[in-house]
Amino acid sequence: MHTVAVLALDRVIPFDLSTPIEVFTRTRLPDGRPGYRIRVCAEQPEVDAGSFTLRAPWGLEGFKGADTIIVPGTADPTAPLAPAVRDALRAAADDGTRIASLCVGTFPLAATGLLDGLRATTHWMASDLLAATYPDIEVDPNVLYVDNGRLLTSAGAAAGLDLCLHMIRRDYGSAVAADAARLSVMPLEREGGQAQFIVQNHAPTPRGSTLEPLLLWLQGNLGSELSLADIAAQAGTSTRTLIRRFREQTGSTPLQWLHxxxxxxxxxxxxxxxxxxxxxxxxVGFGSPTAFRDRFKRTTGVSPHTYRRTFS
Known part of the structure; x- marks a missing residue:
């Protein structure tokens, strides 16, 4: 049986805390035995969980002997990490314990320095903040979770459930994970590389930039067949100058921005x-249905039909 220690930080997000407890507690092996035992651990005996106060049965000593430590998100992900918690997580990592963060739980995990030099993810709304706060981490906002072996990170709340199921599959195989997924009324087939569903109504337009009039024109002409030369002509500049300005002000090429x-x-x-x-x-200006489907899946990680089923 695997032991999972769930860390309860001050102002922990209740959903992030309850997700691993529910999923791992319900996991059963083929012979009916439980697959995991759970320890809820905290630095202090009582933890503020917003709408209620949580009493943790274990202190940080609960990390000892655990196979996995889960770091849930908190209401203030940028709050300083207590030195005792930081040291306990680092010691657990040194002992070979698997550590996984859920949603903005990536921030306290990042504060330990364990993610430096690694790829990681978090909720897409917090990805820019994570990258700015911890520049040594390669932040990928476009996936559900990232598995670096002993260190794992996940995106939003539902992606935390995906990550838990992924760890169950690693521990006990697909059949046990599929059973846990059914109990959670959750599909098992969502893989870590699937894109987060990032909601943005329009491609970003840097306000006050010299490109703003051109970007607004492009936004109004998405259905037209536009070449790089067409865009440069509208901007009144050469294609080389246009590409340079786009890279400087948007971080992409004109055609990437258009796509x-x-x-x-x-x-x-x-x-x-x-x-x-x-x-x-x-x-929206794609020359063929095949080109549209390919570009859509490369951008979102799912097909147009799947996206419609999810959000229509």
């Missing part, structure tokens, strides 16, 4: 209209 804007518009149409995928692809 992302088209996919975002397609997301909106898939959510709000009954139009066919083929019609939507043509509406």
């Amino acid at each position: 992302r804007a088209r996919v975002r518009q397609a997301q909106h149409l898939l959510e709000t209209t009954p139009h066919s995928v083929e019609r939507i692809g043509a509406q």
Whole structure:
């Protein structure tokens, strides 16, 4: 039987705390035995969980002998990490314990320095803050979870459940994980590389930049067939100068920006209209349904049909 220690930090997010407890507690092996024992651990005996106060049965000594430590998110992910918690997590990592963070729990885990030089993820709304706060971490906001072996991180609340199921599959195989997924009414097939569903109505336009008029024009002409030369002509500049300015002010090329804007518009149409995928692809300027499907999946991680089933 595996032992999972769930760390309860001050102002812990209740859902992030309860998710691993529920999933691991319900996991059963083929012979009916439980797969995991749970320890809820905290630095202090009582923890503020927002709407209620939590009494933790274990102190940080509960990390000793644990196979896995879960770090849930907190209401203030940038709050300083207590030195005792930091040292306990680092000691556990040195002992070979697997440590996984859920949602913005990546922040306290990052504060230990254990993620330096590694790829990690968190909720997409907090990814820029994570990257700015911990520049030594390669932040990937476009996946559900990242598995670095002994150190794992996940995105939003549902992605935390995906990560728990992934760890069960690693520990006991797909059949046990599938049973745990059914008990959680959760599909097992969502893999870590699937993109987070990042909601943005429009491609970002840097306000006050010299490109703002051009970007607004592009946004209004997504359905037109536009080449790099067409965009440069609208901007009144050479293609070389246009590419340089785009990279400086948007971090992408003109055509990359255009493709992302088209996919975002397609997301909106898939959510709000009954139009066919083929019609939507043509509406947002893709030359063929195949090109639209390929670009959409490369950007979002799922097909247009899957996206529509999820959000329409």
